[in-house]
Amino acid sequence: MELRTSISIASACSPMSSAVLLWDLQAVSDGRFTLGLGSQVKGHNQRRFSFPQSQPAPRMREYVQSVRATWDCWAADVPLYYQCEHYQFSLMTPNFPLDLLKRPLQKNQIAAVGPGMKKVAAEECDGVMLHPFCAEKYLLGRIFRNIHSEVDRSGKKRAEFEISGGGFVAAGENQQDVDAIFKWVRRRVGVLWIYSILLTGARSP
Template identity: 30%
Template sequence: MRITFAPWGETLAELADAARRAEEAGAEIVWVPELHRSAAVAAAALAQATTTAKVGTAIQLAFTRSPMITALEALDIDELAEGRFILGLGTGVQRLNESWHNARWGKPVGHMREVVRNVRHFVANAHTGDEIALEGEFEPMNIRGYERPHAPTRTEIPIYLAAMGPAMTRLAGRIGDGWISHELCSPSYLAERILPEINAGLEKAGRERSEIDLVVSACCSVDEDPQAAFDRVKAHVGFYASVRTYADFFEFHGLGEAQQAVIEAFRAGKGADYLGDVVTQEMTDAITLNGNRERVIEQISAYEGIADAVKLSAPTHGLSAAEIRKGQDEVIGLIAAIKGGTQ
């Protein structure tokens, strides 16, 4: 099972430096999200800061760009990374797409299927000058008289799909080169809720399990003082527990009442980043990695045999920049201890 990492930085320079240090520690992929930064720009920065680790988006929003722009960005980043880029795509939620980006939502599974098809086709053929004529309900693509004058580093760039719900997870099994979990995903949830849907998608497409890379995301708080590790991650859990959309996830872990307490505190006026005092140790233990190095390494080992890679990230919600840096340094040190790299 591979160890990968999602770096944090207050500036792009700090983000790139954290990725470089994680690579030296032994991280095999460094990932960037899309919310406060453009995933494509951040990935380009990491591509130039690293030399051996793959660089991936986890995730880039699929519906807020045209598939052609997504494909062009992927080709450019893959060139910068010398063939190390992974395009991770996700839908985001409906309100984000429609209200923030004025983007079409429609039927997410069908829409995502067409985006992936178009990106793959463009990456493979844009340099040939051949006509591109793809029909579709959401993303028809008709391009004539176009020839990209830059030779692609690769004509196939891996596309991973982020998915939590069953239909999108099955789609990842059908068409994805990889699957990326939500930031909170326990071994039991992965085994009992995610893998059956992945396998159903694989079976539908006549694919083997070896044809998809499963990347589980794990928020990780490491400290020799267990209380400090808990204190650093509890607001992160509170942030996600405040979202009613995740009710099934928390109910699965027997945390329905605990989540409801967080929701009530949120409704009473507490900010989403500052709900940690309502979060219990039981909640953090169920859905995050936290404790000293030995305990966290044991928690990581629980994913063996069901995930192909773990994407570690330090908690960020409700913390100052200095506190996030300390937590991130601890995670990079953990990676070095596991992989034998340098810290």
């Protein structure tokens, strides 16, 4: 059994704060923790999290790298030094971490919709989490093709790169359970459809 975040909003928390919390989760789960990160759209970042919207994919790349650099500092007892455009870390007090944990960040994944974020996932992570509002034809065709291409370019093996999400599944012990979940799925799809129209300014057919 694994413990994972699915997803933790990166824009709502500093990479350093995330690294501390994730370290504890890795210890509690005895090394079975998977970090799942995601970005957010402009409206949520600015008005919900009071976070500036700028270059989501490059910022996410640095977020993953800086969390890893912080963990390396603690696990390998090396100086913390990470300097990039969006995040800079160069100070670590000697009393962190409180509990020694000789386990690196085993697995990390990010949520991805656009090609830029999929590229970051392939190059920096062990997997990608896809948006549930996704048609089967689009998923099996364009999205999988794009992800596999990026994974191949990164030098990783496809079998070792986890792809999750990308659709809704209505399941249950009996038909009544399935019907209840299906009703929820229909409502969720409707909300996401309206939301996508508002974001893009598109017109419903």
